[in-house]
Amino acid sequence: MINKTDIVLTGDRPTGPLHLGHFVGSLQERINLQEIYTQYVMIADVQALTDNFDNPKKVHENVMQVALDYLSIGIDPKKTTIFLQSCIPEIAELTVFFLNLVSINRLKRNPTVKTEISQKNYGEHVTAGFLMYPVSQTADIAVVKGKFVPVGHDQLPMIEQANEILHDFNRIYQQEIFPKIEAITKENTGRLPGIDGKNKMSKSLGNAIFLSDSEDQVAKKVMKMYTDPNHIHVVDPGNVEGNVVFIYLDIFDQNKDEVENLKLHYQKGGLGDVVIKKRLIDVLNNFLEPIRKKRAEFAKDPEKVMEILKVGTEKTRQAAGETMQEVRSAMKLQYF
Amino acid sequence: MINKTDIVLTGDRPTGPLHLGHFVGSLQERINLQEIYTQYVMIADVQALTDNFDNPKKVHENVMQVALDYLSIGIDPKKTTIFLQSCIPEIAELTVFFLNLVSINRLKRNPTVKTEISQKNYGEHVTAGFLMYPVSQTADIAVVKGKFVPVGHDQLPMIEQANEILHDFNRIYQQEIFPKIEAITKENTGRLPGIDGKNKMSKSLGNAIFLSDSEDQVAKKVMKMYTDPNHIHVVDPGNVEGNVVFIYLDIFDQNKDEVENLKLHYQKGGLGDVVIKKRLIDVLNNFLEPIRKKRAEFAKDPEKVMEILKVGTEKTRQAAGETMQEVRSAMKLQYF
Numbered sequence: 001m002i003n004k005t006d007i008v009l010t011g012d013r014p015t016g017p018l019h020l021g022h023f024v025g026s027l028q029e030r031i032n033l034q035e036i037y038t039q040y041v042m043i044a045d046v047q048a049l050t051d052n053f054d055n056p057k058k059v060h061e062n063v064m065q066v067a068l069d070y071l072s073i074g075i076d077p078k079k080t081t082i083f084l085q086s087c088i089p090e091i092a093e094l095t096v097f098f099l100n101l102v103s104i105n106r107l108k109r110n111p112t113v114k115t116e117i118s119q120k121n122y123g124e125h126v127t128a129g130f131l132m133y134p135v136s137q138t139a140d141i142a143v144v145k146g147k148f149v150p151v152g153h154d155q156l157p158m159i160e161q162a163n164e165i166l167h168d169f170n171r172i173y174q175q176e177i178f179p180k181i182e183a184i185t186k187e188n189t190g191r192l193p194g195i196d197g198k199n200k201m202s203k204s205l206g207n208a209i210f211l212s213d214s215e216d217q218v219a220k221k222v223m224k225m226y227t228d229p230n231h232i233h234v235v236d237p238g239n240v241e242g243n244v245v246f247i248y249l250d251i252f253d254q255n256k257d258e259v260e261n262l263k264l265h266y267q268k269g270g271l272g273d274v275v276i277k278k279r280l281i282d283v284l285n286n287f288l289e290p291i292r293k294k295r296a297e298f299a300k301d302p303e304k305v306m307e308i309l310k311v312g313t314e315k316t317r318q319a320a321g322e323t324m325q326e327v328r329s330a331m332k333l334q335y336f
Numbered sequence: 337m338i339n340k341t342d343i344v345l346t347g348d349r350p351t352g353p354l355h356l357g358h359f360v361g362s363l364q365e366r367i368n369l370q371e372i373y374t375q376y377v378m379i380a381d382v383q384a385l386t387d388n389f390d391n392p393k394k395v396h397e398n399v400m401q402v403a404l405d406y407l408s409i410g411i412d413p414k415k416t417t418i419f420l421q422s423c424i425p426e427i428a429e430l431t432v433f434f435l436n437l438v439s440i441n442r443l444k445r446n447p448t449v450k451t452e453i454s455q456k457n458y459g460e461h462v463t464a465g466f467l468m469y470p471v472s473q474t475a476d477i478a479v480v481k482g483k484f485v486p487v488g489h490d491q492l493p494m495i496e497q498a499n500e501i502l503h504d505f506n507r508i509y510q511q512e513i514f515p516k517i518e519a520i521t522k523e524n525t526g527r528l529p530g531i532d533g534k535n536k537m538s539k540s541l542g543n544a545i546f547l548s549d550s551e552d553q554v555a556k557k558v559m560k561m562y563t564d565p566n567h568i569h570v571v572d573p574g575n576v577e578g579n580v581v582f583i584y585l586d587i588f589d590q591n592k593d594e595v596e597n598l599k600l601h602y603q604k605g606g607l608g609d610v611v612i613k614k615r616l617i618d619v620l621n622n623f624l625e626p627i628r629k630k631r632a633e634f635a636k637d638p639e640k641v642m643e644i645l646k647v648g649t650e651k652t653r654q655a656a657g658e659t660m661q662e663v664r665s666a667m668k669l670q671y672f
Contacts, residue, residue: 100465129436
């Protein structure tokens with residue numbers, strides 16, 4: 001059902017090229033969402049700086065990489081507004097206003113942030129910028145009056161906190177400016193394991209296959225992929241549970257019957273890892289081939305890519321400006 | 337020595353009309369500073385919202401009152417740029433960037449904020465907006481590259497924290513964008529006691545004489561003023577230490593010899609409170625008379641006052657825009 005009055009917003013931190021995990025967990029869905037809703041996709045460079053503030057070069061360079069990733073997988077600038085967070089000062093303004101509506105304790109209780117603080121070993125030295133990034137995220141969504149946000153289950157506490165802030169804002173300033181945010185969650189996917197089979201795919205863990213990887217890079221990574229450590233000889237029966245090659249085949253191989261046959265064969269014994277890996281290499285490279293082609297085209301014309309970002313950013317500023325007029329009116333901050 | 341290349345910045349939260357305490361502690365000095373430096377004076381409506389977020393009407397109304405106070409005491413818009421904080425989005429942007437450079441623990445250790453949190457009984461429920469207001473203040477100063485900030489001694493920790501942030505910014509982004517802030521502190525004055533003699537003058541404690549008080553209001557307040565509780569009969573010897581009437585006479589009475597004589601007489605006995613209070617009423621009303629007149633003139637033409645704020649705000653945005661270009665360049669956030 002097409003519903004272009006409702007806004008859907010997603011985004012990515014430009015801290016590295018996007019990978020198959022992003023594709024399965026989020027990017028793929030945006031290609032559908034742009035047909036249904038009015039979709040904004042944000043390159044979150046300001047948020048990327050919260051834990052990369054001492055490496056602005058990395059953030060800067062990855063803006064182009066992420067934009068290329070978007071365009072190459074089929075996020076269509078005619079249907080989706082792609083914008084740069086740092087060019088929307090209204091987000092910072094809204095963040096500052098929202099910070100008055102949330103206590104430090106509430107921020108510290110946010111389970112998503114809590115986990116991240118512990119993963120990053122910030123402990124008591126967590127920066128104010130990092131602790132309050134859920135407030136900044138709330139502003140990202142609210143500034144374009146986002147209603148739907150596709151998230152993984154681990155991100156649900158962020159949506160809950162955002163809704164608390166927006167609900168309080170509407171209540172205190174007595175206007176229904178911001179819609180309640182609804183999470184779009186998916187049951188099956190969300191977390192693609194990395195090639196190590198231990199963790200979800202992540203650039204920082206070095207277990208990722210990037211959308212921009214070459215055929216050779218894909219081949220090398222698949223050959224290193226975690227399968228079944230007890231499947232030593234070809235004749236041994238092998239385990240398909242937790243076997244990354246089969247997890248990927250389940251997702252990317254269109255020939256589901258053949259995958260089922262391979263699984264049975266593997267479980268029985270007599271099917272070597274190299275055989276299934278070679279199949280996966282073909283499957284992934286077939287999948288990535290049109291993406292690579294499109295990427296190469298756009299990469300030839302970086303000015304065109306920046307123009308797409310510029311147009312999207314201007315459109316977002318327009319929407320943000322309208323939201324801020326309502327906000328200023330409600331907060332009695334209109335003077336001139 | 338005139339030094340128009342250096343910027344001095346001060347400001348006030350528009351949460352109530354300004355009073356004699358503000359005059360003695362800060363406003364008076366701005367009349368001198370505008371002759372020496374390039375002076376910015378900020379009406380800090382965004383900061384006022386950190387502890388008045390649920391009362392935007394109060395903040396809105398007091399913007400005009402504070403502007404009238406400024407103009408009536410002789411802050412000259414030809415020499416001083418008066419601007420509205422909420423109309424400078426660059427301050428919010430800079431605040432968000434600076435939040436990455438300070439830890440939550442460091443914010444909690446700020447003695448000024450610590451005292452305020454305890455005075456306001458916020459305890460563990462302190463809002464993020466309130467805890468981080470020193471960061472926002474740093475941005476206020478930095479956005480116009482302020483170098484001098486006149487403050488009371490209780491505000492010195494704020495300047496220290498601001499300099500930590502600015503020093504880190506310059507270091508991390510490898511550019512000397514922000515000058516080190518120097519506090520301008522005064523030895524003698526700073527804290528005018530309220531008419532109760534117990535606390536410093538403060539609107540919220542109901543012990544203030546406002547710059548906009550009428551002759552009658554001044555007379556009534558002085559008649560209630562704290563003197564020496566043991567000075568019961570006129571013939572009793574009285575104490576001039578901590579005697580608010582004499583503290584005020586020392587500051588506002590131009591006839592210093594006569595004040596010394598009165599003190600001696602009071603200490604010896606034979607000088608009634610009513611006599612010295614009547615003298616103070618005259619002194620204060622003489623002092624306030626030209627201020628009242630000027631205020632009444634400006635109050636007749638609120639559009640002119642708003643125009644002054646508008647011009648000052650536009651000038652500030654110009655300066656802020658130039659600062660942000662340097663910031664964006666250093667942080668590699670220039671894309672279009």
